[in-house]
Ligand SMILES: Nc1nc2c(c(=O)[nH]1)N[C@H]1C(S)=C(S)[C@@H](COP(=O)(O)O)O[C@H]1N2
């Protein structure tokens with residue numbers, strides 16, 4: 001059972017400007033899919049402007065309260081996919097005993113192979129933001145970010161780092177991979193914040 005956006009209301013109201021709905025689940029990323037020989041070697045580093053930096057194992061991630069949510073995703077290339085069921089950990093639960101310092105205003109998400117994406121703390125801690133390990137009831141596949149990815153449905157999906165390995169709290173807004181390559185620094189699909197010249 002997934003809780004989240006109600007399915008009532010017209011689908012068209014749920015699709016941001018100049019997006020088209022698809023029932024497929026397209027795969028989109030720069031570079032190749034990282035290969036995971038051994039989940040026991042995987043970890044997630046939480047660091048930067050925090051009182052209690054962490055190095056979490058996948059077991060640690062599974063020990064957090066399990067969140068089941070349903071939401072819509074919007075890729076900047078023009079496709080939207082409605083009603084995605086995600087299972088994972090809400091960012092608000094993840095940071096409970098991290099002690100975010102007052103100077104921290106942004107988060108830089110680090111994925112495998114040096115890929116990054118930047119968001120504000122507000123976006124990172126939004127009620128709908130989570131770290132997901134399953135999609136529609138099944139563990140993430142390698143191409144969709146196994147073992148763990150960000151999901152921030154209120155922003156264009158490029159912000160939702162697949163193969164997440166690090167969460168860095170920063171004072172300044174450091175542009176991530178796509179943000180350095182012409183994408184918008186915020187990426188709100190309802191405002192069509194696609195490119196940095198928008
Ligand atoms: N690590 C990493 N995460 C990434 C990307 C990437 O290139 N590398 N691309 C982003 C983009 S542009 C999109 S639209 C979504 C696509 O997720 P999907 O392949 O699961 O549909 O992943 C995002 N996360």
Ligand SMILES: [Mo]
Pocket residue numbers: 028075076077157158
């Ligand atoms: Mo995208």
